[in-house]
Amino acid sequence: MRMILLLIACFCGTLPDRVNLLPASALHPFGRYILTPAGEIELIGSAVHFGFQFSGAGCAVYLHLADTAGHQYVQYELDGVYQGRVRFQGTAPLLIRAGDRGVHTVWIYKATEATSGPIFVEKIAGQGLSALQRPAAPVIEFIGNSITCGADADTSATPCGAGQYSDYHNAYYAYGPRVARALKVNYFLSSVSGIGIYRTWNRDAPSMPAVYEHADLSDTGRRPWDFARYRPAVVSIALGTNDLSKGDGKVARAPFDSARFVGAYVKFVRLVKTKYPTARIALLSSPMVGGADRELLQRCLTAVKTAIDPLYPAAQPVALFFFEPMTPGGCSYHPSVKDHALLAAQLEPFFRRLLVE
Structure with missing residues (x-):
């Protein structure tokens, strides 16, 4: 079946008669992605991105989806200025004016998460045309759930309840990418909506430990993620919101088990340390959890730190960050784009300190 094709054209007027082709295999994506046997780039994780330069009248980026009935979103910067989200399906081209006929820089980001499906770059x-690489800089990996994905954050095009789940994703403006841009470091996201450290928001499975080693962050995935691709200076883990969830009332759900939570979290941190022995581990609480559950989550994260630190006496101790209480303004009680700016402002000095200690 013919895959959906998207043409994103960046130009003033029409494309020149003579064009060059830059194959996807020549690009340098950053984040969770795979180079397919056909030489295409499969963009998988939230905010995975790639950059290139073009000159003259414009450029055309050929993307497609495996799901011929679905739609997806990308976001992009043009000459260092964020331009917004782009919804695409079918074959209709989207034209974007570059403003002049000089040399222009483009960075394209996947706005949606892994579970929304991949986007293929042809x-x-x-x-x-020339492919760009990220400048050399420390790397932060942000592991988390829907908050880390930037899910349910952006209602600029679709009001809450009027669209599909992916219609509200804005990975570019999630707290992790915001912090990374502010600190001028590189980053990638390993995040899945609804996931926890030992259960999901409404079911017992999957959990982050069950999907983390799979490239597509799925418990049914068969392709392993190449952990040698990056060497994070800091690994940020923000899980617990969904473990504490009361569920949807449709599936029987046992009360939150703090001992199981702490045990699973300790085991997961140890797994992460096998991948990145020198990385500083940071555990974040949740801005969506308040009251007694907020205090419970903070105690559990403190217990994880207490268990982990003696296991790695030569390493920097686990760092803890507890968000200030928030009434989220996004859909389904999630942080909005504006809320993510506030979260990033809280987190920036925390991560700045970790990168220099």
């Missing part, structure tokens, strides 16, 4: 057409 090639870029234009003049003066």
Whole structure:
């Protein structure tokens, strides 16, 4: 079956008669992605991104989906300025004016998460094309749930309840990418909506430990993630919101088990340490959890730190960050784009300190 094709054209007027082609295999994506046997780039994780330059009249980026009935979102920067989210399905091209005929820089980001499905990059057409790499800088991996994904955050195009779950994703403006841009470091997201450290928001499975080693962050995935691709200086883990969830009332759900939570969390941190022995581990609480549950989560995270630190006496101790209480303004009690800016402002000095200690 013919896959959906998207043409994103960046130009003033029309494309020049003579264009060059830059194959996807020549790009340098950053984040969770796979180079397919066909030489395409499969964008998987939230905020996975790639950059390139073009000159002259414009450029064309060829993307497609495996789901011919679905739609997806990308976000992009043009010459360092964020341009917004782009919804695409079918074959209709989207034209974006570059403003002049000089040399232009583009960074394209996957706005949606892994469970929304991959976006495939085939090639870029234009003049003066060259692939960009991220500048050398420390790397932060942000592990988490829907908050880390930037899910249910952006209602600028679709009011809450009027669209599909992916219609509200804005990974570019989630707290992790915001913090990374502020600190001028590189980052990638390993995040899944609804997931916890030992259960999901309404079921017993999957959990983050069950999906983390799979490239597509799925418990049914068969492709392993290549942990040698990046060497994070800091690994940020923000889980617990969904373990504490009371569920949807449709599936029987046992009360929160703090001993099981702490035990699973300790085991997961040890797994992460096998992948990145020198990384500083940071445990974040949840801005969506308040009252007694907030205090319970903080005690549990403190217990994880207490258990982990003696296991790695030569390493920097686990760092803890507890969010201030928040009444989220996004859909389904999630932080909005504006809320993520507030979360990032809280987190910036915390991560800045971790990167220099």
